[in-house]
Amino acid sequence: MDQDELLENEKVERTLSPHPLSFMGLQSLCIFLIAWGALIGWFANFSEWKDIWFGNYVSIIFAWSIVLLIVGVIASLLTIRWRIFFLYLGVVAGGIGLIFWQNWQDGSGVAIPYYTILVSIIGFLIVELYRRSHKYIISSQRIVFKGGVITKEERTLRYDKITDISYKQGILGQIFGFGTIIPISQSGFGLGNDTAFAAGGVQLGEKKAKFLGLFGGGKEVQTPRTRSYYELHGVHPYKEVGKIVENLVQGNVITPYQQEQVAFQKEQVDIQKQMRDLLKKQKNAGEDKPSDEE
Amino acid sequence: MVGSTIDVIIFAPLAPIFGVILFWFIQLLFIESQKYFLSKIRDKHEPLCRFTNFLGILFQTICHALGYTVTKSGISSFYISVNYGKVAPKKEKKGIFEWMSNTFLFIGPFFIPSSLLLICLPFLMDHGFDIASTTSYTFSENLIAFGTNLYIFSEGFVSFLSRIDLLHPAHLGFFILLIILGMGTRPSFIGEKKREKVDMLYDLKNIRDNILYKPLYIIILFLMAYAFSYVSLLLKQNWYVALFSILGWLSIIAIVSLIVAHAIIILIKTTDEIPSPWKRLPYIVIPVSYLLMRTLFFFYPLGFSKCISLLVMIISTVLVVFLLLKYRTNKFKTKIDIKSLMKLGERKKDGSR
Numbered sequence: 001m002d003q004d005e006l007l008e009n010e011k012v013e014r015t016l017s018p019h020p021l022s023f024m025g026l027q028s029l030c031i032f033l034i035a036w037g038a039l040i041g042w043f044a045n046f047s048e049w050k051d052i053w054f055g056n057y058v059s060i061i062f063a064w065s066i067v068l069l070i071v072g073v074i075a076s077l078l079t080i081r082w083r084i085f086f087l088y089l090g091v092v093a094g095g096i097g098l099i100f101w102q103n104w105q106d107g108s109g110v111a112i113p114y115y116t117i118l119v120s121i122i123g124f125l126i127v128e129l130y131r132r133s134h135k136y137i138i139s140s141q142r143i144v145f146k147g148g149v150i151t152k153e154e155r156t157l158r159y160d161k162i163t164d165i166s167y168k169q170g171i172l173g174q175i176f177g178f179g180t181i182i183p184i185s186q187s188g189f190g191l192g193n194d195t196a197f198a199a200g201g202v203q204l205g206e207k208k209a210k211f212l213g214l215f216g217g218g219k220e221v222q223t224p225r226t227r228s229y230y231e232l233h234g235v236h237p238y239k240e241v242g243k244i245v246e247n248l249v250q251g252n253v254i255t256p257y258q259q260e261q262v263a264f265q266k267e268q269v270d271i272q273k274q275m276r277d278l279l280k281k282q283k284n285a286g287e288d289k290p291s292d293e294e
Numbered sequence: 295m296v297g298s299t300i301d302v303i304i305f306a307p308l309a310p311i312f313g314v315i316l317f318w319f320i321q322l323l324f325i326e327s328q329k330y331f332l333s334k335i336r337d338k339h340e341p342l343c344r345f346t347n348f349l350g351i352l353f354q355t356i357c358h359a360l361g362y363t364v365t366k367s368g369i370s371s372f373y374i375s376v377n378y379g380k381v382a383p384k385k386e387k388k389g390i391f392e393w394m395s396n397t398f399l400f401i402g403p404f405f406i407p408s409s410l411l412l413i414c415l416p417f418l419m420d421h422g423f424d425i426a427s428t429t430s431y432t433f434s435e436n437l438i439a440f441g442t443n444l445y446i447f448s449e450g451f452v453s454f455l456s457r458i459d460l461l462h463p464a465h466l467g468f469f470i471l472l473i474i475l476g477m478g479t480r481p482s483f484i485g486e487k488k489r490e491k492v493d494m495l496y497d498l499k500n501i502r503d504n505i506l507y508k509p510l511y512i513i514i515l516f517l518m519a520y521a522f523s524y525v526s527l528l529l530k531q532n533w534y535v536a537l538f539s540i541l542g543w544l545s546i547i548a549i550v551s552l553i554v555a556h557a558i559i560i561l562i563k564t565t566d567e568i569p570s571p572w573k574r575l576p577y578i579v580i581p582v583s584y585l586l587m588r589t590l591f592f593f594y595p596l597g598f599s600k601c602i603s604l605l606v607m608i609i610s611t612v613l614v615v616f617l618l619l620k621y622r623t624n625k626f627k628t629k630i631d632i633k634s635l636m637k638l639g640e641r642k643k644d645g646s647r
Contacts, residue, residue: 175345
């Protein structure tokens with residue numbers, strides 16, 4: 001954070017960025033591509049089944065793409081993000097397009113593994129670029145969240161506006177000491193929804209009389225969730241950062257005892273003001289009296 | 295050869311039990327040694343220790359959950375973290391059920407990880423699962439049969455490991471699993487501070503307490519083992535020794551995986567003494583030397599190419615570590631060791647006085 005960006009009396013406590021392993025969800029997509037690329041290469045060139053199952057290019061391309069798409073569907077269903085499926089679909093389409101464009105059908109046993117591994121390396125680089133675009137600045141007055149590879153995004157959150165802090169640490173985070181801290185603002189920024197929906201249909205009657213009914217129901221649960229740009233995503237050392245944020249929030253938020261004290265002080269000030277007014281009145285009355293006698 | 299009736303009825307069933315206990319104890323010693331080495335590198339490699347803790351706790355918690363499932367107690371909550379794992383039953387069952395679930399908790403972590411590896415082995419090993427036959431069912435014959443089974447398995451397993459093809463996906467997967475399970479084969483964890491729980495005696499104490507808690511149950515287990523032995527005897531089968539041989543195989547797998555894990559931990563501990571950019575060199579030498587050898591043998595095929603590649607990989611790594619220690623640290627700098635030099639100095643001081 002530049003000096004000119006700092007407010008008056010503001011001091012930077014910590015400048016953080018996500019841990020290299022904190023985007024494992026995205027990285028695992030690339031890891032799978034590398035593993036599957038190496039495996040398909042082994043199957044097509046070195047395994048004992050290379051002539052039986054992987055004798056021609058059609059079977060190699062078919063096996064490669066079907067596994068990628070199935071994994072894409074499973075990952076999408078588990079994470080409720082169809083972009084994973086479309087990502088793998090893009091990889092498959094790109095691979096098939098490349099093979100036919102360059103007439104590499106005969107060498108598909110070599111081209112496909114190389115292509116898959118190359119794509120995964122590019123994927124790793126993009127994830128790393130995305131990770132490095134995150135920057136969190138914890139200052140004495142606020143938290144500044146910065147990010148964006150092409151479009152730059154920024155969020156500023158003052159400590160007195162934080163109502164709740166959510167902490168999340170996965171197994172990998174527990175091992176390497178990083179975790180995610182989500183500050184939830186008074187406006188509800190930092191909260192997401194988990195929605196579940198169930199529906200059922202009934203059809204009655206065989207030939208003539210038919211009755212169709214549909215029943216549905218939904219459930220919504222609010223949960224701390226936001227984009228990685230707007231939370232302290234995968235920060236290290238997690239516990240230490242959590243403590244700093246907690247202390248700063250406590251330091252900026254007025255406690256019930258302090259509220260009582262402030263109310264009491266206000267009351268005292270009011271009383272003093274009233275007394276001062278009374279004294280003024282008395283003084284004025286005292287000054288006026290002799291002139292009347294005169 | 296016909297054994298005496300007392301030998302066959304009373305002593306013979308004990309032979310494989312003793313064998314299993316012996317191997318389990320060897321396994322326990324290796325676990326203790328691994329815990330010692332891990333606690334030595336904890337300061338510099340905390341994530342590694344946390345990872346091994348997690349594996350140990352994971353297996354322990356799974357075994358506990360398995361115990362509750364087998365005893366039909368049900369599982370109401372399952373919690374696992376890097377430092378702590380907890381399984382709560384739906385129904386608090388007492389007596390034999392509680393004893394059984396505790397037995398799963400205390401004994402399971404020793405055998406469950408290696409049983410995962412044993413499931414994979416029939417798909418990878420050519421031989422090693424032959425069971426020696428028995429004729430007279432005496433103590434000595436049962437012991438010999440048990441030993442033979444273990445020998446055949448060990449021979450097959452070690453020969454598989456010596457010829458393991460690290461460029462074969464299944465072999466590589468098995469090797470990674472062997473290392474990971476070797477790191478996690480232990481019922482207790484390396485805590486931040488040295489606690490009683492890290493001790494091997496803690497594990498033994500738990501098992502002893504569980505046995506002494508209800509000695510009747512252990513007697514029932516022994517009687518069941520004897521009954522199974524008599525059934526095998528009557529049907530002229532070697533099922534009894536075969537069953538205990540499987541437990542012995544599990545111990546052997548665990549011991550081998552612990553040895554491999556030891557080698558890795560020792561490598562980490564040794565490279566810690568080398569200054570920073572150079573300490574990474576041994577880890578680069580491992581894959582590079584192996585890949586170079588495999589590429590060489592791909593163009594110039596030779597018998598035992600996988601075994602030779604593995605040997606070259608190990609020797610070159612050890613050599614590189616040795617050379618780095620010699621030229622990049624103060625190790626091996628003096629011909630006379632420091633202790634004798636200090637003694638010499640003390641003697642000189644005494645003489646001058």
